[in-house]
Amino acid sequence: MSTAPAAQLSFDELGTPLRDTTFVVFDLETTGGSANADTITEIGAVKVRGGRVLGTFSTLVDPERGIPPQIVALTGITQLMVTGAPRLATVLPAFLEFAAGSVLVAHNSGFDVGFVKAACERHGYHWPKPSVVCTVKLARRVLTRDEAPSCRLSALAQLFRIGTTPNHRALVDAQATVEVLHHLLERVGSVGVHSLEELLAYLPEVTPAQRRKRELATHLPSTPGVYLFRGPSEEVLYVGTASDLRRRVRQYFTASEGRKRLREMVSLAVRVDAVECAHPLEAEVRELRLLTAHKPAYNRRSKNQGGWWWLTLTDEPFPRLSLVRTPRAGAIGPFRSRRQAEAAQDALQDAVPVRACAQRIPARNPTGTPCALFELGRCKAPCAGRQSVEEYRPAVTALRDLVAGRDATPFRGMAAHLEDLSGAHRFEDAATHRDRLSGLVRALDRGQRLAGLAALPELVAARPDGERGWEFAVVRHGRLASAGVARRGVPPMPVVANLVAAAETVLPDDGPLRGAPPEETAVVLRWLDRPGTRLVHCDQPWTSPAASAGAWRGWVQRAEAGRDQYRITGH
Template sequence: MAAPSHPVQGSLDELGTPLAATTFVVVDLETTGARPGEAAITEIGAVRLRDGRVLDEFSSLVNPQTPVPASATLLTGITTAMVESAPPVAAVLPAFLEFAGFGPDTVLVAHNAPFDVAFLKAACASHGMRWPSPAVLDTLWLARRLVPRGEVGNHRLGTLARVFGAQAPTHRALDDARAAAGVLRGLLARLRSRGVDTWEELRALRGAPTPEQRGRRHLADGLPEAPGVYLFEDASGATLYVGKSVNLRARVRSYFTAAERRPRIREMVGLAARVRPIVCETAVEAEVRELRLIAERNPPYNRHSRNPERAPWLALTAEEFPRLAVVRRLRDDGACYLGPFPGTRAAELARDALHQTFALRRCSHRITPPRRGAACALAGMGRCGAPCEGAQSAAEYAVPALAARNAMTGDVSAVVAALTAHIDTLARQLRYEEAAVHRDRLSAFLAAAARTQRLRSLGAVPHLAAARPVGADWEVCVVRYGRLSGSARLRPGDDPHALLRALVATAETVRPGVGGLPGADAAETECLLRWLESPGTRLLEVAGDWACPVGGAERHRHLIHRHATP
């Protein structure tokens, strides 16, 4: 029998679930930290809506059964006292899940959904509850797809709420859920204008490569199948993005397929006019070249390219009466440096740890000649020797200053002893929030000291040659003062002695870094440390000593709290 010539309308199941008939449960959580399993939920807020209309709302504080950190209180306004009488998460979760009523036509929505979903799943798992595994929509991802960067400077919830005329977020769960619901309405309107009317069509947006990706597949043609660095460039020749790979052609081709789902990178691909390869002899050379090119060109689509040279450091100044200062630039003036830090707050926490241990002045003005009555309250508390009014000579002040320098560069035990004793005292007095502040100070100091001492250990070595097996070949590198000076690949049948002599003879000459630090960016030296410490690596030549201090921060890594250096 012949098939009918006229079109046949499919069933509703074949057409998909209309977005207008989909129930969206928009949720927001407030928590004590960033990692589920370690941090706890303090508030849940949710809005249930369909076809743009709010059906119901849910809101509840949650007792995390642990003190709310000061940093979380500062952000959300939620204090330990506010949640002490609130129900625990074991009681709030079932109520939330009943409110959500997750079914086949219900979608869980959140702004930066992986964060909220991870906390909800972890809470269910820790209390023996089944996570219903609903369909999830991330408004952050959808906004990056539908709201171009020319329209907004960023895709934060507050920015998008202003664009779509939604309620402003306040870092309280229900307010932020309402803001995200307003943003969702605006995004769904944009989807309809693009002909996306069903949940299945919306979900397919995430998997399919964009037209821009498909139209630029030819940019991978002719690239070598070798290790190296690749640069995406726009029509004017400006560098958009820098990456590395052990196989340049295969890696670049992946940017033009459905496997590449990062919204920023898809946007970058749409602007690219060419891909320039730089072939490297070894994978470690490719990694170092990538770091150097990112630092040099600051490509806009590399997330870690935001002015790494402006990272904060903690300096013990080279003055008659040294002081601790957070600085952005290293100077070859005899100062002692600790860092680099991930942010100013981490540097300030480490500075507070040293101030708590050693009686160093905290004023920044000139204190010579001494002035009568110039001492501040710290002198009366015994926290400063008051050199500003002549109560302490330069020789006397040098004692705590030298001890602080030693803690920064070598033995950290004085800082550990002072702060752990104070933490224990506060904990016995049930002053947990204050104890957490001192814990974070100690952790920030130890994290920075461990990093700096590792950098100094390799930065002090004027010449080092090493080799690491890679399949049947060997990667051979020359490192001088913590900087990669030369790299080569030793293949079967090559003369290893001749290759090493040639590599050493042609290796880059490197000058020592400032204050005993490496002659390279910290990220490069850390890359080389990882390579040198990998299994199978053999040292071929070493000039000088390569060692960390016996009493250094490495031995206290168990005290480094993950959230102390945001």
């Protein structure tokens, strides 16, 4: 029984064509087999693109240690040959520069890349995480056992009758690997692998059944949007976004997805639905809403949607901070986890002298016993009648003013205390205090900015689409109410008028974000904050409070830049 051939990818689906991809094929010789215990003695590399050699890199390396006799016998590299050669600290940056922006190729790449990564870590260089192709893995994917019982470089060189014979010297072996790579690329081209993206995805774990499912993507448009994998009972298995729906979904059926749960998801999928979107912001927002609505089993974010945490002042004579799930006016947040909320609670109690205990204290004649915080000077014991409601009220007012951005005096007090700790050489305490203040500034700044956006009844913004057109968003109380585009040559203002007229009606509530989901409001705010975004219309001023936490962002950046100054112990 014959099967239909896989559909040929169209030109716009190819991604980065292999003929336009720059490969750096490299090989190492070392003092042994462990990247942590051994080091490099020789590096050889060939840069190729479209079958043409663009350059070569070859050098011996002084390993700064003896070369074992068995390695000398294998490679022919003796101690005398590497004496006087440049050391790895000199060679490594030159090799990284030679390979920059290219796809690395090696025969048994795990060995060679492992040594280079270990060298980067040892000598303080950033590993750029390039794409890597292993010709051993590619050969095992392409060649049958009968055709190639062994995938050693020498065996493949003999199989393909290449002109270079591997000899365990780095440059020669790299040149042989180049020829092997070209022969393997010819083979994968016959099965529909024409782009770098498909080549990187072409691994053994992909089953023929999964590849045949590429037809599930044939009806999808090449536009931005959201895709939904559906199972046999119409359940939504997975939700994702893409700038090109067809290309992205096809990758699931041509790639060996490293995550086991997504390989399982692909095997269960019977249909892929798509929601076309005007631009990436709309796609991201729709993805969030679909995740909330369907809670797909194979999206990790579905399992992390347990709601948000907030801090609020209790309604009693001596208010205290309380963790809640449902916010009300004046609440502090949002916080993704309880731990984040508790850290902010501790910082606020450092900044403002509100009580930390959870007991209810009557306004008159309290009969409690002062706790240890009273002894430490961190509480004035209203529970024992040593502080009246009137005497306690300024602390509550200070907290509310800090959260609302009306008065940042508590920040200044915390910063002054930090300097005192540093001046007293209490560096570990200073570091803890600094991190607590930085976290509080970030939390309040985020909450104030989200609340400021959510307070706006309507805002219209535009971004250039990169092709002399415009992307538009209508935002109401922090929610994306409408989205659209005006392509090059289309008058933009009539498009804006239509988007506003058709926008979703949003009825706010009295919470800090007027009922908008925090994650959606954050996505919209990031889009608005990107350079190049323009404000088209806003029906009331979009402002920040005069004493907002945002004014302390510079302090946080300076504190983080000098993170070690409070950890010096003088030893």
